[in-house]
Every structure is written in structure tokens, then in C-alpha cells.
Amino acid sequence: MFITPEIDFDDKLANLYPLHYAASIGNVDDIVKLCHLNPSLASTPIGESRHTPLMFAAYHDQYQAIRALFSFHVSADDVDANQFTALHWAASKASTRTGDLLITQGASLNSINSEMETPLSRALVQKNYPFCLFLIEKGAATHYRNVQGQYPLNYAISHNYRNISIALIENDAPLETLSLQKYTPLLQAASSANDTVCEALIKKGANIRYVHPSNKNTACHYFATHGKTHLLKRAFKAGAFFDCPDNEGFLPIHYAAQYACFNTLQYLHSMVPRSVDSLSKRGFTPLASVIILYSTFGSNESIARRRQIVTYLLNHHANPNALTDQGVPLIIKACEIGDVYIVEALLKAGADPYVSNQQGQTCVHLAVSAGNNALLKLLSKHHANLNARNVFHQTPLSLAHSLYLYSTFMTLLELNAVPSLPPSTIFNGKPENYKYAKALLEYGAFPDGRQSPLSTLASIMESPMYLVIAHGGNVKTAQLLLDFGASTILIDTPDMGLVAPRINELLHKTKVLDQALYVSLRTDDYLSLKAKFYNKDGALKSKAPTIRVRDVHYADTTEKQNLLLSVMRIQHKNRLFELLSSHYISYFSQRYTNQIQHSPRFREYVTLQENYPRLKFIYKLKPIRLGKFGNLPLNAIHRVFITSEILDRFPALQPEDIKEVIKSLCMLDRLAYKLVDQRLNAALAIKPKNLHSNPSSTTASMLPYMQLKATCQKDHSDRKYFPEHLKTTGKRSSDGERKGNTKKLVNRFSTR
Template identity: 25%
Template sequence: MPTQESGAKMNIKDNLPVSTDTTEGAAMSRIKFYRNEIAHNDSGTLTEKQFHQLWEEASQAITLLGGQHYMQRCSDLKVCSLDSHDREILIEIRNMRSENIPKGATVVHNSLLEEWSNFDEKVVQTRAIKRILERLEEEHVLTVIGPPGCGKSTAIHHAALQLRDQEDYVIVPVNFPGEIKQYYNPKCKQVFVYDDMCGKYAINLQMLDNWCTLSTAIQVILSRKNVKILSSCRNYIFKDRLFSKVKLLSEVYFDITSANNALSEKERSLIAEVYLSPKEVLALQKSNNFTKYDFFPLLCQLYSTKESSDVVVYFSDPIKAINVELESQMNETDQTTLATLFLFVIYNNCIDENVFNQRAEIRNILLNLSDHFLISSVLSINVVKLHLNKLINSFVKKCANAYSTIHDKIFDILVLFCGKMYFDLCLEVAHTDLIRDRFQLSSLHAKTSDGIVIVAVSKEDAYFDRISNDIRNGHIANVFTNSQMKYISYQQKIIAHLKKTEDLLKIVLSLSEKESSPLLTVANQGFNFLVHSLIDIGFTVNVRDQIGRSPLFLATDSNHTVTADLLLNKAANPDLCNNKQVSPFHMACLNENIEIVKLLVNSKCNIDIQNDYDQTPLFFASFVGQKEIVKFLLENKCDVNINSKHNNTPLHAACYFDNVEVVQLLLDFKCDPNISSVYNESPLFVACMKNSILSTELLLETGCNPNVCTQVEGKINPWFVFKNIYILINIIKKDKNHQKRAILLELANSYENVCAEHAIHSGMLCFFEFKGPLSKPDSAFNMTLLYIASINGFTDVVELLLNHNANPCLGTGFNETPIFSAAEKGRVEIVKLLLKFKADPNLFNKHNVCLLQRASLNGFSEVVYMLVIHGGNPNHYDGYTEPAVNLATRQSFYETVQILLQLNGDPNIPNFEGKTCLHIASENGDIEMVKILLENHADPNILDNDLISPLFVASKSVHVELFYNYLVRNAYLDDDLILYDDQLAPPKQCTAIVKLLLRYKADPFSVFESGFNCRYNIKIRS
């Protein structure tokens, strides 16, 4: 774009030029400024007002540079839709922000998102969807639950697309919890979307265990506030007792079919109108089937694909209608279509095109199908592909390179149909996951749910032959996580089958000492018969999984007391720890299971065993406040004074959650209350920091020193410790039991560095940028109990400490005393208490800032009043930080300014620039503040270091001839006569301030003496 300044060096600046500057350099500067504003916008959004202002100014700059023909182009672009090229650019930008995601996965994700976007055009925004979006404004994790086909996935996909389009989130469709860690990108906002969390038909135990293991690590990611997890879950999976173990997913949920959220008749009509003709909608509304099914949206979608059908008949029994359609395919002379659909049973509803490249395997499968279905021609790969593509939009959909049924509900019906009509074939070739989740022996006489394929007694031998094949094919985990394992009779049948088949027993026993040992799985589920049987046939009882958990550890963690007893009787090692040296004994104490604790002690376990951070089971029990377990351990001679890695004792742990009965027990058994951590933190300090009032009082009564000060100088607090402490404080507050578990098992290092929490609460970390390891803290981080209690507003603790001779004049390494922190935070009652106990109101910190300056800056007028009447100096000024009156004036705290002025505050003390309160108030255009100052003897004729008066500041936009008229004629300045420069004029109150200053004898010549014309480049109108 050629410009007039092309031949010369263009002056492009980083800041926004004044609007009167119409040079090309200024135009380029504006474009650069607004580009940076958008690029560095943390929220990723603009208000409508901001957008219009930005667009207007950027358009003017572009028009100035390129000519008038760009004006219309900018106007058109403001309201146009993205064309295909623009959309490709947008996708490319989003892909650039997905740098942590492999290219192959990005291709799949983009294909999924395209499918979601296309379907989203038909989505009706129901009240449920609106409420989900509202919940997401506050929540970072939301699980949407409901039965199949009710619109769960549609709702979360729509919500994710809204987050992308309106708040600039990157959508990451995922299947496993580990993908959050793998794909997390701290440089952008992300929403991870999970469909059918933890299983579709039965709960996926391995997936559930992975979520439990990774929950705290995921909490670390969520603490960044730029990540959301949005998932759907079938309601019967969500209600499974095991699902509640994953607090991260189960605490915040949205039931899409509850009475308050279910589709209204109006919403059903709107959905029906998207897919059906007006005549069909009317017929359906008149029938009794309009509100009959939760999966109404799916029915409308499916019905719209039928060439001819009676809408009322179809909706009266849709499952029957789909079965009738499948039966019609079965009754055809050519069953190629049904044979093709059967492939979904073999591949568990996901036929990846890559399977067609494995020609030997797929040909054997197709040959087998040809023997069971009437096929008019050879069932070849090409024929299958042709039929799959023909079935798209009726039974099948294709995303990226994979085919699946159009909805999981259709797959459920298909599996049940094939299991009934082609049982033998289904049992022989169905996917191993279907055998695990969807088959049930009739001989169990157990309750069955919808979608279960019943195995008749006459077919049990064939069923166990299939189980044998799964074992031989390496699907042993599926065999031992079978949904029928909860029935003892099924467990007995499995063991009997293994014992009579030597090669199977050998295969299973080969896993005896491996991380995938079935003994680990059954112990975790508390299947006692299987535990006993597997050990008896030769399984190693002390095997450990990939993170070091033994069968005893898993049984203890899941509170299976009988299983734990059984394992101990089978020689399980009670001291076998996981990879973090956490033992079953630790877990029993953490879970507050006194019965397992007694079993472990009776088995001669190491009662003082220590984990990686040297914490004992007593430490764990004290932390969770389990009085009965603590008493039992103490009576069994555990060492009460074993210190953790950073010298914390069980007494420190008990004080953390104010477990006062445990504190008393520990003191009774001679736990030393004067042992301090490596940071010189006593148990009393922890009690004060956590506002543990009862524990604080008890420790003070035992004679603990209330004036102990932390010592952090020379101690290293790495950055990740501070990061995890932040999570510990802010993220896992909702469930205290979950918080305790997370602290002890995942954030132990954070707990051991509790002093970091003090610094965070004290606001001291503003001196650091969290970009790498912190240097060694200096003595500035040292602080007293009274300081911590004061800054956090723990009034009762402050009073307890003062009544036990805590010194209110001891400060931090910054020379900030307890009253300093209380005044800064506006803790009125605490300030009163500290002043009552002779706290000095005139102390100032290391930077020479006093209490009154901090309180005034924050507008705490009541605190300011108390400090001044107790002798605080309102005029303290060190030549750098402004006096209290100036600070309050700058913030427009009228009440604070009035209090200071009434109590001998001087409004005429200049700051380091020579500016008084009047200069500041005039700059702000604050007429009310100017009036208060003038009424309290502020001098309007004091000049600052640049010889500028308050009158000059207030009148910088007023034309000079008006002052000339005032001087010559002594004229009255009428509002209508005041003329302002178009660009520089402040709001109307400028006029009132000028008049007010003149009324209080401001010198009008100061305007000229200050170089009015020269400084502001304002022309005198002739």
C-alpha cells in the first residue's frame, strides 16, 4: 500500500496516538496498538462497545493509508459471513494453537468438529442447553447425564462450539483421561469433550481407575482457569457406586432429563419441526406419543431418514419399528445389508477403513459371514464399502475414516437383535467388549436390564468356549472385569472352567507376577471367592501394578475389609508400598477404616512405616482427624514424635484441620508441641494459619510460645511447590475428604512446604514472576503467628494470641507488623484489638510506607479513623510514596479524605512531582473532591515541579481568550461560553472545577505562566 511517507522513515509507536494526529505513522501506530490489544487479550473476548470502537478506529486508519475506497470495504467486512477461504484460515489458526496435539489426531478432531458444526445447524437451544451454558460460566468440570438418545452429546457438542465461537476456546475431543495431560496447551483456552464417560453399557473399571489415579494431576491443569472438561455419561453408569470415587467428575453434574430440564412440549415441537413435515408434527402432537420418550430428538432424526412410514405408528413403539426394519432386511432374499450391519457387532461400532487394508483378516471375517447370511454375490471388501456408504444417514454415519451406527441407541438395538436372531454367530465373533458387558447367563437367575443378551443354559458351554478364546487371544482383563463377576456363581463357573482347561490355566498363571495380574483386578473389586481361588491355583499374592499397588493395597484403598483379611491370611506383605512408599497401613488410616487398621497391626506390620516424605500412618490418621485410630495407634506404642521430611509432626497434621480431640490425645501421649518444621513452624503456627480456634486455644493453654517467628531464609521453595499450594488452597475445597486425600497422596510436597502458603496468603508473592525456580527466600518472608492470623482476618485467633501475651509489635522481614497487615486488608475488628493491646500505629515498613498510607490507598475509612485517633501521623511522607491524603484523593475516597483533613491531615503536601491533592483531583476531573479540598484549606496556587497550577490542569482545554476576557472585563464564565478543543476537552465538570478554583482565589495568570499555549498546542480562535 503506497503512502505519502513511503520515502521517509515512518514514525510508528507502541502507544495509541492522540485522535488529532492524522499522520500515516499515527495510522500505522493505531493498527499496531489494536492488534496487540487483541493478541494479548487474556479473555479472548471483546464487549460490543469495545468491538465497535476498535473497528471504527482501525477502519479510519486503513482508509487514511489506502484511500477512500477502503471505507466501504471495511463496512462490508464488519457484517459479512466467512467464506470458505476465511474459514480455512480460521481453522489453520486454531490448528496452530493445537501444537501439543499430533497431526494425525488433529485431522480426526477437525473431522469430528466439522460433523458437530453441521449437525449444530439443526440444534434447538432448549432450556437444558441454556442452563448448561450458564453452569459453564462458573464451572470448569461438568458431567451431563441422561439415558441414551436424549440429547446429551448434542448438548455438550453445542456447548463446546459456543465456547469456541464466543470465548475462543479450542475444542479437544478425547476418549481417555491421560489425553488431558498429553494435549494440554497452557498458551490457549481449551475445552476437553468426552462422550459416554467411563463406558456405554457397563462401567469401564480400567477407565475409572485411570481417572482416580490422574484426578489430582488434572486438578493442577484445571487450576490455570483456562481449561474446561465437558462430558456426557449414561445415567446408569453415573449412578454406579464406583463412579462416585471420581470426585472430579461426579460432584458437578447436570441431569438433562430431570423434571426441571426435560424437554417441554414446545421444545419437542420445535425439534420435530426441524425433521418432520408440518402435517407429521401435527399428527404427532395429537397422539399420545409426543411426550412418551426421553430419546425424542433421536426418534425425529431417525424418522426423517425413512422413505415412507406412519409417524404415529413409528413413535408409538420406535424400538419395535427399528426391529421390524432389521427383520425386513433379514427376510430379504439378499441379506448383504444385514451382513454389513453385523460388522458393527464384530468391530464394536467402529469400522475403521484401515481394517480393509488387513486383507487376510477381513476376508476371513467376510467369508464367515457369507456362511451365515444369504448373499447373492461374494461378500467382498468393495461390496461392504458400497453398502456402508448406502446406509449413511439411515443406519450409518461416517466421521474421518471410520464408520459407526448413526447413534449408540441404534447400536444397542442392533446388538440385541443380532444376539437374539444370530446368537451362535454373535457369540463366536462379537467384539470382546460386548461379551464382557452385554451377555448374561440365565442360570444366574439375576435381574437383567435392557439390551442384555441372555445365554441359555444349553449355550453355556459355547459361552465358555468363547471365554477361552478371549483368554487365548490376550483379552484376559476383559474376562476378569466381566459385568457378571459380581455374582459368586459366575465366579465359581469361571474358576471351574479354568481348572479343567490346562492350557487356559497356564496362560492365566503367566500373568501371576505381572502388572496386569487378574489378582489385582479382583482384589480391587472385593471378589473374595476369586481372590481365594486365584491364590490357591498359584497366583503371587504380593504382585504389584504399574504404580506399585499390591492386591492388599487395592483392597484396603477400596475398603474391602474381608478381602484384606483374606490376603493377610494368605501371606500378603502388609509393608509392601506403592511407588511413593505409601503402604496399605497409610491407606487404612486415610480411609478411616479402623477394622483394617486392627488387622494390619495384628499382622505385625511396621506401625511406624514412612512414605517418601517420612510421614507415618499416625501422621495420616492425625491429619484426617480419626480419633479412634489415633488412640489405637498410640496405645499400640507407635512413635508419636517421628518427624516428616520437613520436620512436621502428627501434631502439626492434627492442627491443619482443627482436629482438637486428636491434638489432646497426642499431647496426652507426650507429642512435643515445641518441635518446629524446617521453617520454624510450630504446631501452634499451623493452627493459627488454618484458623483452628480450638487447637490454638489448647496449645496456648499448654504454654506454647505465641511469639515464634518462621525462619525461611536459605530454604528453597521451588516454583512448582507454590503452584501446587495454589491448587491446594483454591481448587479442591468442595470436598474435604477429597482434599485430604489429594494433599497426602499427591501434594505431600506442598504440605511439607506449608510456609509457601503463608506467603501466598500474605500477598508476598507479587515480588516474583512464576516463570522458573524461585531463588532462595530471604528473611523478608519470616512472620509471626499474630501476623498470619491478622492478615487472614482470623479475629478469634488474634484475640486468643493477644490474651496469651503475643507481641503485636513483632513484624515480618519487611518490617510489617500484624496491625500493618490488618489495616491494609481493612480488618476493622482486628485493628481495634491490636490497638487495644498497644500496637504502634506509626510503624512503617521496609519501604518506608506507613499503616495510614496503605489503609488510605484502599479506602478503609473506619481503619483510617481508628489509626489517627490512636496517634497515627496522617502526614507521613518519605519523599516517594505519597501522603495518605494524596493517595485517598487519587482513588476518589471522599470519606477517607474528609476524615484525614478533619484530623489534621495537610492537603498541601506535594508529592515527588510537586503535585498536591488539588493537582490530582483536578487531573481526575473530580469536582466533589476539589470542593472538599478547597473547603479544608487546600491552596489553589501551589505550583508543581513543572510550575503548573491546579487551575492550569483543570483548564487545559479551555481557550485562552476566555481567560483574557475574564482578566480584562472581570467577566463571569458562563457554561455556554466555555469552548473546548474538540479532541482534548475533558467532561463538563472541567468548567465547574475552573469556576470553583477561581472562586477560591486561584490565580488566572498561572494559566499563561504555565505555558498554556505551548504545552497543549491549542490555537487561539480569532
């Protein structure tokens, strides 16, 4: 049976080996009793393992038991089957008092077991730190290595046993022993940033110039990596060189740059000034090192130090157009990172803003991909090309759209990127693309794309209008193109089946209405053109042609353009009022009608309620729930009805125009009240059965709105509340019909 001191005795073993058991538990009485009976038992080993009672007592730190055994003249240097002495076993976990007793009784400090361990090596492996220090103080040899080839000093440093390492150094442990990885103690301590041990080794005279046979690193490379400037200064005094490359060609300054150690880099550069542009085997300069590893160590503190290093290196004439190991210019890498500060520093130092990577991506493309508007503005300030194309033929503008980065898209336009209309990427019928198309047109994109305005629709496969039709016929986009001047001659195509009916109607209508205007814009002088729009009293003519954005562009003089803009403002103001007035009238009519629902005039209320849904159907009003809107003040009603989507349809309006429209709409509140309160009987002159018998009757369903309009035009006392421009609104094609209806209603619903 192989029994070691680590074993836990059971009853059977305790009976078989009573003296060993008594030694392990420190039962001095049993030890003395048994040894008196048979003194030879004190040194008798157990079976094959050859462990003596002294070894059991030493392992279990039984100080009194050891003293008792020594009183029977046992040897302190007896060995077991593995050449372990009692001091080896004590080194595992015993106290220094036990070790001192063993040494006093003649135990050898440097006996070696079968694993080539001395008691000191054993204590290190078993992490018995106090015992290690004790053995070192007692003069244990420090030059022995174990069966794995580990020296005590190398082992202590590799496991960061700082106090033990210092003790070994101070007690003359060899300083040039090599670890299994061929590291000297100094190289080990430097790689683990163990400042105290490094200082002790340098002070003791460790070889500061040792070069690792594989990676060619010196201690200075590690000092630079960890930013240990004070150790570099000590190393320099000890004879270190700072221009020794490792196997990658990196100098210590490269590592200081990579790990953003600014003070260290500054010191190394001051010692070796030419190292500012030193190249590694892969072509890295220190400047490239600090930028390439930017994202790897991305804490706020590291970023601040990296910016500081970039500024320092550039101020000391580092090359701003250096390349990475893949041949990519540093400014491209900086733009990929997106740090505006570093990009600006490179540009100020002379970096080329026109370079690109292997995919043809310029700095501007990279800024767009990241949605970095601040970087875009910086690049534009330094004259970067905002219209360059990558290998996929994408400009920064088309790239911003493909990524649906609207803010970046608008920033490019504001920075004067060429607003050319791309092919189907924008005019493909998707609702989210409308705002991109609108922005391009507003910034001067040609509404017919790259084709001639005189080309036929069938021949311009990439014209915006053709693409609108080919991708489902988005009427809103078609109207946008026409508003900005898309050619109406495009409708002259033999294949009219391509054109959606609503767009076909829109194209024909635009051409018929505006053909004469197109001629006038170029042939008439300013006064003749003004006479087409204004009466002699300065009022806008009711039949004046509708002005669109494209008409303003088409005018050949600034004077004419300003004239058209003023006309368009008035027309847009009228159109906005006409659009919203029906909403307001229906809303306030319903509101005031609800106030009389408990009055004796309940029948009139019911009848007017029947009219209200028809009014909403005719004018396509939004559903109004009085529970939601009934108690809102007027300014809240404005926010409900006057939205950005509505105002986008009237680009000529100025803030003062919108205020005027709101003021006019507020007057409808009083008029709606009069409609309900004063003219209710006249408004309900038609019998209820007639309403039900002909529910689609235009006259009945439009009753509240048309009655209000007729009342306002008939009753001159109310004229001051009625907006002037309402009289001249409406499309030209339906003007006569409206006037006829108004005249009939005025006659029919006159005051009593």
C-alpha cells in the same frame, strides 16, 4: 496370541477356546460336557498367556463354573505367565463368595505375582473393597509391598480407604512402614485429617514422635493445621512434643494460628506458654502468622476466628510490634488488610502507629488507599500522623485526591489533616477537582499556596492562581480563590498575556471593588465599619460592598467577622432571589399565558410567546418544557430550580434564609398572574411589527420581567407581596442603569 480373562470373546475365539469361553460366561453344561470328553482340558492354559479356565471363571465371578471346574480336580494355585493365580484374578472384581471358594480349595492367600502383588494388594489397586476386607479377615499378610514399594496400609490410607485401613491396623499391619514420600501411616493419616485412622494408630502404638526426613513435620504439626485438638491431647498422652520445629522453624502453634484454629491454639499455648512469641526461621511469630494469612482464608467464619486469636495472643503478651518475613510491622499488614478490629487490638496492645513500609507508606496512607474511613478515624484516635509523606512525597490528603476518593478526602479534613494546597494536582482545570479545592479552602488552606501574597504572578510558579491560569484559565476556580482571599496584587505582572481575558477582568474588578474594603477591615473600628454597611434604621445599604469569604478571614476581630457574616448572609439571600426570580417569572408567565391561548385574546398570547424566548436569552434561563413542568406543584418547582449546585455559590446562607427566599419566590406566582391577566394590554402596547423589526431590543425582550418590577414598585397595594430585598439587589456597577430603566418603564406602563 496373548489372551487374558478381560478379553471379550468373539465367535472365532469362542470356537477356538470353547471351555475358556464357557467358564467366562458360566455355562456349566458345556464345561461338564467338554471336560467329560477330555478331562485334561479343565487345566489347559491358553497359549503364551497361560490362563486357565479357572482364571476366566474367577475373574468373571462365575461361582458355579468354578465349582464345576474344581469337580475335575483343577489346581487353585496354577499361575499364568505373569504369576497371577485365580485368586489374583478374583481379587480384581469378584465377590467374596468366589474368593472363599477358591481359598477353601487351597488357593494361597499370599502368593506374589510378577508385580510383587498379593491378592490383597491386587484388590486394593482394583478398588474391590469388600474383597480386601474379606482377605484381611482370612489372615492375608499385610507386610508385603508391591513393585512400586507401596505397603497395603500406606496405600489404603493415602487413598482414604478408612474401613480397610482400620481393618489392617486391627489385624496387626506394620505401623511404621514408609510410603514412597517417606510418610508413616500416622503421618499420612494426620496430613489428610483422617481422625478415625489416627485414633486407631495412636491407640495401637504408632510412633507419635516420627519426624519426616525432608520437611521435618510431625503428626502434631498436621493435627494443629486441621484443628484436631482431641488428637493433640491423645498425642500428648502418647509422648508427643509440641515444641518441635519443622524445616521452616514453625511449631504446631504457628500452624494453628495460620489456619485460624482457635481452640487448638489455646490448647497448644497452655501446654507451651513460651511459644506465644516463638520465631520461625523467617521471623514469623504466631501473631504474624494469623495476620499474614488473613486474606488467604477470608470466609466470615475464618475472619471471626482470626480476630479471636489476635485478641487472645495479645492478651497473653504477644509482641504487637513483631515483623513479617519482609521486615514489615504487623500493624502495616493489618492496615493493608483493612480489618479495623485487628488494627484496634494491635494499637491497644501498644503497636506503633507511626511505622511505615519500604515505600514510606504509613498506616494512614494504606487506609486512604483502601478508602477505609472507619480505619482512618481509628488511627486518628490513636494519634497517627495524618500529614506524613511517603517516598513519593504524598501526604494522605494528596493521595486521597490522586485516587479521587472524595469521602476519604473529607474525612481527613474533618480529622484535622493539614489542608495545604498542593500544586497542579488540584488546580489543573479539571472540573472534578473544583470540589477538592473548595474543601481545602473551607478548611483553612492558604489561597496563595506556599508563596507570599506580595509576590508577583510571574514569580510564583506554584501558586494556585498561577496554576489556574497556566492550565487554561478556569474562571470558576479563579473566583473560588478570590472568594477565599487570594491576593489581588497578583495581577501586577509584566506578562499579562498569561491571563485569560475573563480572569483578567475578574482580577481587576476584585481589586478595584475591594481595595478600600481591605483598608477599612483593619483600620476602622467596629462602629465605623458597621456604618459602611447599614443605614441608621438598620437596613442594609444598597451600595454596600460585596462581602466575600476572604474578607471575613481578613477581619482582625471576632466582632468584625460576625458583622461581615451577617452582611454576607443578606447579600447572598438577595443574590439567590435575584438569580431565581427571573426563572420563576418566566415560568409562571408562560404557564398563565397558556391558559388563555383559546380565548379571544389570541393575538396577545402570540406576541407574549415571541417575547418569552428573548427573555430566556437575556437572562440565560434554562429551557423550560411545559410538558415537564406545567403540572408540578410549587415544592416540586423548588427542587428543580434550587439545587445543591446553586446553593454552593452562597455558602453564608442558613436554612431559614433559603426558606425566606422560597417564600418570596412563591409570591411571584400571584404577581406573574397579574402581569398576564391585568397588565397584558399595557405590556403589549408595542406593535408586533416593531418586535420583529428589532428582535434584539432590550426593552421588548425584557418586557415581562421589567414590567413586573415596575408594576410592583408603582402599585403600593401589591407591596406586601413583593420581597423587600429585591429593591436593593444588583451589582454596584449597574445600579444606576437599572434605576433608570425602572423609572422609564414605570412611566411607560402605568395603570390605566
